[in-house]
Amino acid sequence: MTDQTRPTCLAVFGGSGVYEMPGLTIEEEREVETPWGSPSAPVTIGELNGVRVLFLSRHGKGHTVPPSGLNARANIAAAKMLGATDVLSLSACGSFKEELAPGHFVAADQFVDRTKGRPSSFFEEGCVAHVSMAHPVCSRLSEEAAKAAEAAGTKVHRGGTYLAMEGPQFSTLAESELYRAWGMDIIGMTAMPEAKLAREAELPYAILGMVTDYDCWHEDHGAVDVASVLAILAKNRVHAQKTVDEITKLIGPERTPCPDGIETCLDYAIVTPKEARDPEVVKKLKAVAGRVL
Ligand SMILES: CSC[C@H]1O[C@H](OP(=O)(O)O)[C@H](O)[C@@H]1O
Numbered sequence: 001m002t003d004q005t006r007p008t009c010l011a012v013f014g015g016s017g018v019y020e021m022p023g024l025t026i027e028e029e030r031e032v033e034t035p036w037g038s039p040s041a042p043v044t045i046g047e048l049n050g051v052r053v054l055f056l057s058r059h060g061k062g063h064t065v066p067p068s069g070l071n072a073r074a075n076i077a078a079a080k081m082l083g084a085t086d087v088l089s090l091s092a093c094g095s096f097k098e099e100l101a102p103g104h105f106v107a108a109d110q111f112v113d114r115t116k117g118r119p120s121s122f123f124e125e126g127c128v129a130h131v132s133m134a135h136p137v138c139s140r141l142s143e144e145a146a147k148a149a150e151a152a153g154t155k156v157h158r159g160g161t162y163l164a165m166e167g168p169q170f171s172t173l174a175e176s177e178l179y180r181a182w183g184m185d186i187i188g189m190t191a192m193p194e195a196k197l198a199r200e201a202e203l204p205y206a207i208l209g210m211v212t213d214y215d216c217w218h219e220d221h222g223a224v225d226v227a228s229v230l231a232i233l234a235k236n237r238v239h240a241q242k243t244v245d246e247i248t249k250l251i252g253p254e255r256t257p258c259p260d261g262i263e264t265c266l267d268y269a270i271v272t273p274k275e276a277r278d279p280e281v282v283k284k285l286k287a288v289a290g291r292v293l
């Protein structure tokens, strides 16, 4: 059995409002230490419909970790180290389009990264790699997530660009209008560098943006505030949780390799020749890129 034909092990990163995953038969809550530190919370390891699921509350159980303080490297590394085959992100987001209404989900397939200074690579001086981010989302997982959300009774939009802002403040009106003029679809504060790191760890990644608001551009809606985001999420949390239930039914435990080749994307990405690599850096990297080191 090659690494890519292992049974499914779906890592779910629950964002704002999604702090637990009811229905999961819990095996254990694992404290994980990675070469990049600890993830946001202990990882809940369990099973749902015969599928192994790893659940991580992205901001911690009590929502104590802000977007800029997220240790995305530790979160992704923890998933990889625990054997994840895929990562599904459930993320609250603002909308830049009338038709992407609060309560709808967007299976985003592109990102624009406007975050600043977040550690965004596992690779560093001593071992340099460049992976492609042209198609940052796993097409298969994204479609499965979209179908699962529909089965859970949610209106889903397939495709769309997620603008990742630094935060934690919401956008100014000028920024909101600029992003709209750029053709962005949704906005949030967490998908970057998470998606980049998932790619470097050869983990197929997909995201369901759970629309909570129209940011601040919409004349008929007030500017976004946390209370309204959380109120919408309280209504939609059940849809998010049901979506995870449905996706495990859809994908099942048997898994074929990712059709986009994400699990082998490091084959030609590392530019530093073996003899020039820093052994200490390589030691850390084994946690996420052991296949090629
Ligand atoms: C509580 S509103 C802003 C907050 O919500 C989103 O988090 P997540 O993506 O983890 O659901 C957004 O990105 C901000 O971090």
Ligand SMILES: Nc1ncnc2[nH]cnc12
Pocket (backbone or CB within 6 Å): 092, 093, 094, 095, 165, 170, 171, 187, 188, 189, 212, 213, 214, 215, 216, 224, 229
């Ligand atoms: N309008 C918004 N901007 C950034 N992050 C968000 N999360 C939810 N709504 C958001």
